[in-house]
Amino acid sequence: MKNIYIIGVGLIGGSLALELKRLDPTVTIYGISRKETTLDEAMSLNLIDRKATIDNIVNADLVILSIPVDAAVKLLPSLLDTIPEKGLVIDVGSTKEAICKVVENHPKRKHFLAMHPIAGTEYSGPKAAIYDLFQNKTNIICEEDKTDEALKNKVLNFFTTIGMKLRRMNPESHDKHIAYVSHLSHISSFMLGKTVIEKEKNERDIFDMAGSGFASTVRLAKSSPEMWTPIFKQNKVNVIETLEEYITNLTHFRDMMKQDDFEAIYNEMKNTNHIKDILKGIN
Amino acid sequence: MKNIYIIGVGLIGGSLALELKRLDPTVTIYGISRKETTLDEAMSLNLIDRKATIDNIVNADLVILSIPVDAAVKLLPSLLDTIPEKGLVIDVGSTKEAICKVVENHPKRKHFLAMHPIAGTEYSGPKAAIYDLFQNKTNIICEEDKTDEALKNKVLNFFTTIGMKLRRMNPESHDKHIAYVSHLSHISSFMLGKTVIEKEKNERDIFDMAGSGFASTVRLAKSSPEMWTPIFKQNKVNVIETLEEYITNLTHFRDMMKQDDFEAIYNEMKNTNHIKDILKGIN
Structure with a gap:
């Protein structure tokens, strides 16, 4: 994984950015946000290497969708339209049924993996991002059989490496x-x-x-x-x-x-x- | 204060015992409890120096009543009957109206001070006692004008010394x-x-x-x-x-x-x- 895009650089997205960079300092982390000020803040906190837009994900190895769940459901289909053959989109939202549903018939469904890393604090935004947030926490993986095996394994391996216990469950x-x-x-x-x-x-x-x-x-x-x-x-x-x-x-x-x-x-x-x-x- | 009796050597009573001993290692702390096993545990944890019974408080400088609030209301009048002229009884319960009411006409009312040190954890019993439980916490003092000035000041001074902020409020x-x-x-x-x-x-x-x-x-x-x-x-x-x-x-x-x-x-x-x-x- 060389090009990693994080859409929504807050508590979860930002904390994942920290772990990805710690594990492999050679990756390039691109931040995407509706608000320019959020990206400026994420840059100044060294959470991301570059600012980007959705169109840029054509070279993505991994796209992490970590925005409010309604916006995530709206955005995901177009992300799958754009993601390259080598790329995977994951979402980390607190609800799983709607997001799995919206792409169930998408021709590139196998480029998506739904998960819920159950970790967090009561804080939000780039400043809330911290190291070790995911250590010993549970990550619920949904419908993994619908995801491409090789793409999936690389990402699940990352979550295991940062200390998460993986558990499989259907979205409902x-x-x-x-x-x-x-x-x-x-x-x-x-x-x-x-x-x-x-x-x-x-x-x-x-x-x-x-x-x-x-x-x-x-x-x-x-x-x-x-x-x-x-x-x-x-x-x-x-x-x-x-x-x-x-x-x-x-x-x-x-x-x-x-x-x-x-x-x-x-x-x-x-x-x-x-x-x-x-x-x-x-x- | 030389002879201090603690009735109920649990989270609050035990933690107060630790602070009292730390401030003045020459005091003798007597433990009183319905259960012999609680006193044995308090002895082995060095919370108390000696086991005692209610009758022994005739030589008390201070009696700390830290038992469930129903038992405290029942016991307090007889404690005031027995407390010597030099002694003060304080209670540390989470309700203040009933306990103030039960001794409002007691001839030795001035030997009692009602308070609620707002500190605690979800644990109970002698093992729950810890140092520094009261640091920076609030202690609500009720009806202090009904308590003997000299007796009261000595005890309030102790609570200030262990880091509590004192606040006055009526029981209601x-x-x-x-x-x-x-x-x-x-x-x-x-x-x-x-x-x-x-x-x-x-x-x-x-x-x-x-x-x-x-x-x-x-x-x-x-x-x-x-x-x-x-x-x-x-x-x-x-x-x-x-x-x-x-x-x-x-x-x-x-x-x-x-x-x-x-x-x-x-x-x-x-x-x-x-x-x-x-x-x-x-x-």
């Missing part, structure tokens, strides 16, 4: 599970932040009384609305399902409190403590 | 605010954990797909039900109020999704991003 299962373990957490966090901000008009009280527990539960409310709105839109059915179950559980908790059934509340918490064992497996 | 305001910035976070986290556990019967899927965001939002679901059930019970009215507002906000979010109003969803998140500035003030 991915979107269903990720709604529970990621998308719901973001809504929970955003609405918790909203509830507290609304109530505590005098912010000094929040500053002073909020501890590390609060900070931990609302951390995701710092996430980018530009990235998350299209995720919720694309995964609407699954997200609504998880959200309704969450609301049901919270309402049940409230009812137990109203009924002074604190024995049941104790048991609810005791049973959920079991999350300890599950969290042990997460970095 | 404390309980109202803390419901938003602490108690609600715990319920949000417990119910999020429950929702995901219920759905994902096959735990491998959680292990593999859950990232740091999920871990962060459900971290508090590891908390001790023994400690948290009485907190919810004592702060029932405030907690139900916060919980209902949270459920209303989540339901509104769900409705916007159902109505495909993703512009409104974007705006909700954008407005809540403002939490960034609030979180900057929290460790």
Whole structure:
């Protein structure tokens, strides 16, 4: 891989750029973005070697599509139209069904590999790019049998080298599970932040009384609305399902409190403590 | 302060023991607990110098009451009955109204100081005790004018020395605010954990797909039900109020999704991003 194009040089795209360059300093990393200022920032942070446009990918070995999922779905077909025979396009979005669907009948489908490297922080943009973001994290690979074997292996090998555990899953299962373990957490966090901000008009009280527990539960409310709105839109059915179950559980908790059934509340918490064992497996 | 009794040698009591001993190695720290095994553990971890019982506090300079809030409210009056003229009892619980109320007419009220050092982790028991837990954290002091001046100053000075910012608040305001910035976070986290556990019967899927965001939002679901059930019970009215507002906000979010109003969803998140500035003030 000599010519690597990164469309969207933010947290994920930028962090992948860092790893690619570290592994092979001779590669040329091209940055593509709607905003010139993003490319300037990526250049000054040494994330990319050159600025480029979509037309330039005719010489690409690898194109990494790391932009909001709605824009990714729109852009992918034309990328496949343009990608050369030696090239592969991968996408790294948080939803997989829509993007796999949009190119299912594309004549160059085998030049695409859908994946979701489950790594990130609550920050965004070029400045959010960091080394070692992917170490010991999981990368969900979808429909890999539809991708050219040789093109695919080179890229999967890269992700293994930077420390990712690869896991295969169909796009539908991915979107269903990720709604529970990621998308719901973001809504929970955003609405918790909203509830507290609304109530505590005098912010000094929040500053002073909020501890590390609060900070931990609302951390995701710092996430980018530009990235998350299209995720919720694309995964609407699954997200609504998880959200309704969450609301049901919270309402049940409230009812137990109203009924002074604190024995049941104790048991609810005791049973959920079991999350300890599950969290042990997460970095 | 020479003779210090700690009733409940867990996360908070044990961590205070570590700081007290570090500041003055000549103090004698006595541990009191319902469970002999807890005292054995506290002895072996060098958190306490000696095991004791309630009767022994007749020579106490300081008694730290750090047990679940229901047990604390029951025990406090008899502690004040027994405390000597030179002694002060402090409590460190997460609710302040009930405990202040139970001794409001006690003849030795001036030997009591109510506080809430807002510090902690999701762990509990003697093994959870750590150094520097209180550094740069806030300690809410309630009704300090009801406490003897000299006794109070010595103890407040200790908390300032270990790095705590002291803030004065009446018990009612404390309980109202803390419901938003602490108690609600715990319920949000417990119910999020429950929702995901219920759905994902096959735990491998959680292990593999859950990232740091999920871990962060459900971290508090590891908390001790023994400690948290009485907190919810004592702060029932405030907690139900916060919980209902949270459920209303989540339901509104769900409705916007159902109505495909993703512009409104974007705006909700954008407005809540403002939490960034609030979180900057929290460790």
